[in-house]
Amino acid sequence: MKIGIIGLPQTGKTTLFGALTRGTTQVSQSKTNLAAVGVADADLDYLADVFKPKKTTPASVEFADVPGIPSGQENASRRNELLKDAKNVDALVEVFDAFTQAPSAVGLKDEIESLELDLALVDLEIVEHRLERMKKEKMTPPLERERDLLSSSHSCLSGGKALRSLGLTDEDKGLLTSYAFITLKPVMYAINITMTDETTAGNLEAALNASVDQVDATVMVLDGKLEREIAELPDIEQLEFLQEFGLSGSAIDTFIGRAYRLLKLETFYTAGEDECKAWVIEAGTRARGAAGKIHTDIARGFIAAEVISLDDFRKADNSFKVAKEKGLLRIEGENYIVKNKEITHFRFNVSH
Numbered sequence: 001m002k003i004g005i006i007g008l009p010q011t012g013k014t015t016l017f018g019a020l021t022r023g024t025t026q027v028s029q030s031k032t033n034l035a036a037v038g039v040a041d042a043d044l045d046y047l048a049d050v051f052k053p054k055k056t057t058p059a060s061v062e063f064a065d066v067p068g069i070p071s072g073q074e075n076a077s078r079r080n081e082l083l084k085d086a087k088n089v090d091a092l093v094e095v096f097d098a099f100t101q102a103p104s105a106v107g108l109k110d111e112i113e114s115l116e117l118d119l120a121l122v123d124l125e126i127v128e129h130r131l132e133r134m135k136k137e138k139m140t141p142p143l144e145r146e147r148d149l150l151s152s153s154h155s156c157l158s159g160g161k162a163l164r165s166l167g168l169t170d171e172d173k174g175l176l177t178s179y180a181f182i183t184l185k186p187v188m189y190a191i192n193i194t195m196t197d198e199t200t201a202g203n204l205e206a207a208l209n210a211s212v213d214q215v216d217a218t219v220m221v222l223d224g225k226l227e228r229e230i231a232e233l234p235d236i237e238q239l240e241f242l243q244e245f246g247l248s249g250s251a252i253d254t255f256i257g258r259a260y261r262l263l264k265l266e267t268f269y270t271a272g273e274d275e276c277k278a279w280v281i282e283a284g285t286r287a288r289g290a291a292g293k294i295h296t297d298i299a300r301g302f303i304a305a306e307v308i309s310l311d312d313f314r315k316a317d318n319s320f321k322v323a324k325e326k327g328l329l330r331i332e333g334e335n336y337i338v339k340n341k342e343i344t345h346f347r348f349n350v351s352h
Contacts, residue, residue, distance in 0.1 A: 001280060002062040003259060004086035004185075007095035008115070009068025012192040012224040016095060017065035019227035019252055032085040033065040039278070040253050043310055043341060047269060047276045050318045059267060059278040061256060064089055071118050080122055087180040091187065091263055098193045098204075099225070105207035112189055112212060117160040123181045124157040130179070146175055157183070164216040186216040186262045190255075195223035198247060220258055222251040266340035269310075270294070281338060288334040291346045301350035305332045310341050 007013045014027050017035070025035040038058040048056040066085050070078055086092065096111050127150050134147050149172055156166055162183035168176075176184065189212065195201060205221040212219060230238055230250050242249060260266075264283045268290060269276065279293050292299030308320075308329045316323035323329040338344055 004089035011095045011097040015224040023232045055275040057277040120157045191221040287336040290338045301348035303347040306345045
């Protein structure tokens with residue numbers, strides 16, 4: 001999973017990036033900063049405690065912190081150049097400044113709509129060029145469908161709306177994949193505030209979530225500077241820091257969880273004495289597809305999946321043997337839909 005962090009200059013994007021990476025990545029103000037971050041996972045920690053493996057591998061999220069994007073039509077060329085690095089991400093985090101002035105849900109909604117308009121203009125230019133070229137092409141049924149989708153996209157973008165607001169089907173999104181439209185990507189609007197208390201932050205978040213378009217979008221309010229300070233502390237000191245500020249926990253774990261839900265992602269595990277590992281899949285992935293996340297040969301030679309939920313594994317005294325005796329360890333075929341938080345091992349045979 002790769003997430004692009006974008007926003008106007010001086011909104012705290014790179015501060016948020018520093019919090020996500022625990023300040024371990026050297027950053028540049030002039031080019032895109034990249035870093036992979038292991039996802040904190042209490043269930044993976046539990047499995048590692050049970051199996052005492054040689055290696056524990058969490059799921060990973062890659063973040064791309066894009067330099068500040070200038071607003072306005074006069075900066076269209078520079079904006080297009082900077083956004084090239086956001087074309088190949090799975091989702092966007094758009095960061096907005098609410099720390100240099102008193103945060104207002106109405107004012108922030110206007111800022112969100114203004115940035116979305118700038119991004120819509122980037123996609124609109126692509127659509128217009130493609131539709132113009134299509135006038136010279138011989139139409140086939142697939143091209144006609146593509147043209148119809150682009151025409152609908154043109155109307156949407158011309159009105160300053162993001163393409164995600166069209167609510168396209170997965171099939172239609174697939175037809176537009178090659179264009180890498182910025183406004184078709186799921187988005188989290190990150191409101192960067194100076195934290196006073198969690199209740200105030202929660203009220204602001206609720207007000208914005210109620211007012212913005214919720215198609216593949218969500219709002220999160222956080223204090224990027226505070227989160228970075230917390231992230232750079234040794235683990236043993238973080239709890240004391242949170243208690244001092246009256247906070248229930250770091251917002252970064254919540255941030256990652258929101259990103260998972262936004263992208264409709266789930267986690268399954270492989271667990272044993274050699275390695276305990278978390279794997280990320282899209283919700284609804286079938287067993288053969290999940291096997292392919294581990295290795296294409298496992299998917300190609302798929303025979304069956306041995307599956308048990310974490311809850312059932314706990315009920316079986318953390319033992320696959322006991323789970324099998326109690327009938328809690330199931331054997332599933334290739335069309336089984338892998339569930340979130342399951343331990344899944346694959347039987348396979350590859351003939352050479």
